[in-house]
Amino acid sequence: MASWSPENATKAFLRALKMGKGGKEPDVAEFISALAAGNNAQLMVMACAGAAGTTALALVAAKHQTGGRVVCILPSHNYLKESKESLRPYSNCVDFFIGNPKTLLLDNFKGADFVLIDCDIKDHKGVFLAAAQKGTSGHDGALIVGYNAHGKGSWGSDLRAQTHFLPIGGGLLVSRITSSKRSHWVVKVDKCTGEEHVFRITSPKRPWVQA
Numbered sequence: 001m002a003s004w005s006p007e008n009a010t011k012a013f014l015r016a017l018k019m020g021k022g023g024k025e026p027d028v029a030e031f032i033s034a035l036a037a038g039n040n041a042q043l044m045v046m047a048c049a050g051a052a053g054t055t056a057l058a059l060v061a062a063k064h065q066t067g068g069r070v071v072c073i074l075p076s077h078n079y080l081k082e083s084k085e086s087l088r089p090y091s092n093c094v095d096f097f098i099g100n101p102k103t104l105l106l107d108n109f110k111g112a113d114f115v116l117i118d119c120d121i122k123d124h125k126g127v128f129l130a131a132a133q134k135g136t137s138g139h140d141g142a143l144i145v146g147y148n149a150h151g152k153g154s155w156g157s158d159l160r161a162q163t164h165f166l167p168i169g170g171g172l173l174v175s176r177i178t179s180s181k182r183s184h185w186v187v188k189v190d191k192c193t194g195e196e197h198v199f200r201i202t203s204p205k206r207p208w209v210q211a
Contacts, residue, residue: 012037016061019090028147028169029058032116035174036062039143041114045071047101047127049120052083052094055147059116060093070094071109073101075121102130113142119152119173132177146173 016033036044036059044059046052052072059070072094074080080098084091097104101121105112115131117124124146131144146152150171166172 010034012062012065015064016058019057019061028172029054031166031168031172032145032147033058033061035143035145036114036116037065039114039141040066040068041143042066042068043071043109043112044068044114044116045073045105045109045112045131046116047073047105047118047121048079048083049075049118049148051079051086052096053086055116055118056083056087056094057090059114060087060090062114063093071097071112073097073099073104101127105130115142115144117144117146119146119149119171124152128175132175142177144175144177147171149173 012033016030032055041062044062046056046059048056052074056070056072062068063070070093072083074083074096075098077098080096083096087094097108101117102123105115105127112131117127117131121127128144128146148170149165150167152171152173163173163175166174
């Protein structure tokens with residue numbers, strides 16, 4: 001993920017405010033939009049508990065700044081029509097998928113660098129773990145954000161991680177994925193010349209999450 005862009009964050013915040021509320025007081029959607037755009041997210045994946053709404057519009061606003069892709073995972077086909085009607089005229093800016101978000105994150109969207117999870121979905125902690133361990137693989141600095149998180153507890157402890165809870169809207173959990181690496185030295189001796197060759201081997205460890 002690229003470095004933080006204040007300009008993208010500001011423009012996405014204002015765009016989301018205009019798209020969602022017509023200039024009224026800012027809320028969680030605008031914050032999410034600024035967070036995604038400021039981090040220059042290229043693949044934004046959202047796991048919904050029901051129909052997509054203003055929170056999805058937040059990612060669409062970020063998409064306009066970063067040129068990225070927005071994916072919305074719905075729990076069933078029953079919510080597809082309602083989601084498209086809710087997002088008009090921005091529904092064509094979103095790719096809709098129906099299915100289990102854990103499976104889709106592991107199999108289809110491993111390159112996601114911004115994952116947004118509705119904590120009202122079943123097993124939201126399991127979805128977080130799927131995103132943290134595999135779904136965001138290859139993206140140091142990827143963000144995982146949970147909304148409607150009030151009273152749901154933290155998910156970071158499952159990875160011995162630090163996660164920020166923000167009392168915005170229904171509550172936000174914000175985690176950043178970083179990949180730690182460890183290295184060791186290997187000495188090999190050339191049997192013909194007797195010369196020693198020293199190599200430094202770096203191997204990736206499991207991703208961990210920080211606030």
